[in-house]
Amino acid sequence: MNCTVGIISDTHGLLRPEALRALAHVDHIIHGGDIGDPEIITALRRIAPVTAIRGNVDTGAWATEFAETEFVRLAGRLFYVLHDLNAIKIDPVAEGVDVVVSGHSHVPKVNTVDGVLCVNPGSAGRRRFRLPITLASLEVTLNGLKPIIHDLEVG
Numbered sequence: 391m392n393c394t395v396g397i398i399s400d401t402h403g404l405l406r407p408e409a410l411r412a413l414a415h416v417d418h419i420i421h422g423g424d425i426g427d428p429e430i431i432t433a434l435r436r437i438a439p440v441t442a443i444r445g446n447v448d449t450g451a452w453a454t455e456f457a458e459t460e461f462v463r464l465a466g467r468l469f470y471v472l473h474d475l476n477a478i479k480i481d482p483v484a485e486g487v488d489v490v491v492s493g494h495s496h497v498p499k500v501n502t503v504d505g506v507l508c509v510n511p512g513s514a515g516r517r518r519f520r521l522p523i524t525l526a527s528l529e530v531t532l533n534g535l536k537p538i539i540h541d542l543e544v545g
Contacts, residue, residue, distance in 0.1 A: 391465045391466065391532075392465065392529070392530065392531045392532070393417045393418065393464055393465035393529075393530045394415065394416045394417050394418075394527055394528070394529055394530070395416060395417065395418050395419070395420060395464055395469075395527065395528040395530060396412070396413040396416035396418070396419040396420070396437075396438070396525065396526075396527055397419075397420045397422065397491055397509055397511040397525060397526040397527065397528060398413065398419065398420070398421050398422070398434070398511055398514045398525040398526075399421060399422030399423060399424065399445075399473075399491075399492075399493025399494075399510070399511050399512070399513065399514065399525075400422070400423070400424040400445070400493045400494070400496055400512070400513035400514065400515050401421070401424065401425055401426055401427075401430050401513075401514050401515040402424055402426040402447060402513075402515035402516050403425075403426030403427040403430065403515065404426070404514075404515040404516055405429075405430050405433050405434070405514075406514060406515075406523070406542060408523075408542040409514045409525055409542055410433070410437070412525055412527070412540050412542065413434070413437050413438070413525070413527075414437060416437065416438050416527060417438055417464075418438050418439050418440075418441070418462075418464050419434050419437060419438050419439070419440045419441070420440075420441050420442070420462070420469065420471055420491050421434065421440060421441070421442035421443070422443065422445070422471060422472075422473060422491050422492055422493030422494075422510070422511065423442075423443045423444055423445025423446075423448065423456075423472075423473030423493050423494065424445030424446065424447045424448060424473065424493060424494070424515070425442060425444065425445065425448050425453070425456070426447060426448070426515065428452040428453075428455075441460050441462040441469075441471060442456050442460075443456055443457055443458060443459060443460050443471050443472060443473060444456040444457070444458060444473070445473035445474075445493060445494060446473065446474070446494070458472065458473070459471060459472045461485075461487075464530060465530040466530075467488040467489060467530055467535070468485075468486055468487050468488050468489070469487070469488065469489045469490075469491055470482060470485065470487045470489070470490050470491070471490075471491045471492075472490070472491075472492055473492065473493050473494050474492065474493075474494040474495075475490070475492035475494070475495075475508070475510065476494075478490070478492075482503075482504075482506045483504050483505065483506060487506055488506065488507065488535070489506070489507045489508075489509060489528065489535065490506055490507070490508045490509070491509050491510075491511075492508070492509075492510050493510060493511065493513070494510075495510060496512055496513035496518045496519075496521045497510065497512060497521060498510060498511060498512030498522065498524040498526065498539045499512075500526070500537045500539065507528075507535050507537065509526055509528065509537050511524060511525045511526035511539065512524035512525070512526075512539065514542060522541055522543065523541070523542045523543060524539050524540060524541055524542060525539075525540050525542060526538060526539050526540065527540060
């Protein structure tokens with residue numbers, strides 16, 4: 391079964407129109423934390439089902455709805471979502487995880503460690519330093535996983 395997963399993180403209360411357009415046709419959305427405002431998740435749920443976790447800035451009463459980590463199975467692949475990759479407390483290989491999704495650093499990065507795909511979509515919210523404004527998508531097919539970082543650069 392094929393599936394397109396939109397991966398977004400570090401919105402910090404700002405959901406850009408460019409992000410909405412980039413996510414418009416995905417089958418599921420993962421938010422890697424630092425949501426900043428519960429309305430972000432409400433808006434994303436208008437596009438597709440959402441798996442979201444809270445990040446270090448998600449401290450209001452509204453944020454208790456979201457766990458610090460989540461497992462979600464999509465198109466037969468097991469995803470593990472946490473905000474800060476440096477705080478990982480599981481062994482993804484031992485847990486049978488196919489994809490680890492994180493945020494926090496605002497730096498987009500895709501790599502594979504011990505056969506596990508690690509995706510940090512970067513930050514889709516307010517610019518931090520000179521880092522790009524990005525999100526990611528992940529095509530899940532019978533032939534494998536195809537991650538893409540999308541630059542949302544706005545003038």
